[in-house]
Amino acid sequence: MTAQTERKPIDHHLEKVYGATTSEALSAAYLGWAKDYDTDVSSMGYRFPILGAAILARHLLKNDATILDAGAGTGLIGGWLHDLGYTHLTALDLSPEMLHQARSRGVYGQLEAGDMLKRLPFPDNSFEAVIAVGVFTQGHVPPQGLEELLRVSRSEAIVVIPLMKNSWEQLGFKEKAMELEKSGIWQRIDQTPWCPPMPNSSDHKHDLGAVFAWCVQ
Template identity: 45%
Template sequence: MVKPGTIVDKANEALDSVYSADSPQAVAKAYADWAASYDSETASLGYLLPFLITAWVARHVSAGEGPLLDAGCGTGLTGPQMTALGYTDLAGLDLSNEMLTIAAGRGSYNDLKQATLGERLPWPDNHFRAFFSTGVFTMGHAPASGLRDLVRITRRGGHAVFTVRDQVFEKGGFQAVFDELERDGRWRPVEVSPWFRCYAVAEPEARVKTFVFEVL
């Protein structure tokens, strides 16, 4: 019998491991170690973001349009939700091959690639109708600079839909990158949510905002 709290404790330990990682290689190792139990353990925390992001995508991208990129797709929790809403042309990237293997098993993605946000991504300019990303712009994870190449591979009139964690928004330079891309005529702001909880059960102080931009 599993003692009460055991899954939550393991999930919190795994979160501590990924948040304290000090390089993309360390993050990849942490997620490789976590991949097999990631879904059940994040569910025990009431992790909301992979499911909530579909609301913002559906608001700005019509069902059936694509291709769409799930940037930092992890085990692909968002993929089946998007498919259920009529989005069938989905690609995903993640830095962890172990997480990508699980994502592939969901059958929702036509294209999955190992890639690191903040580096050159393996798609051509103007390829995607939109990209979406949740839980990726957070502590020890993708830098704000990773948005530049995501915008490069998104076509004009497309959308960027992503969350940013409260603890990294200011010190991670996100507003500076937002302003730079707007000043350079690369995108324009469309929508921003209030701060809201990442987890329904645990970590009540952990908050994110969802940002939506139109690529120009």
């Protein structure tokens, strides 16, 4: 009899958020996860926050640039960006409970609740950089959500988005990204190799992901 790998609590949470079919269901899933989120993602060796921050820092040399942390969650990315010296951070998230955790970090000048499939609470051309970690994936925001992020991005803004390989290839993100490139909306300036961003997850340790960066034209 083959021994089965024991599932961790985080795998049950991931199952809920990846399985969400509406914004309301997704927000409810994060309501039950917000307090334990940081501990759980740390336990699975989640690499996207630090990799995303590093790629943004490679291309954004202006420390006082206005940065939107889209899908900020508990503020993991904001914490890394603050440590790197960035001083004008804005957090956006669908979940008020996750934003409450993000607020406690004290690194964001502004925190807003919002749905990327609706109009965001920011004027056009507001930000010099946008980073969206864990956002454009199964059960979360489809490729159409890129349009709102581009609306609030300035010309020459850096947009950093980590993507799982299955999202890139099967959920329409590759096609949408290439469409925006061909239309002259943005230009891809960086991509990491594909690697496992959740190496300690019993259910997802073999899944591959990469961090992409574009410059808005």
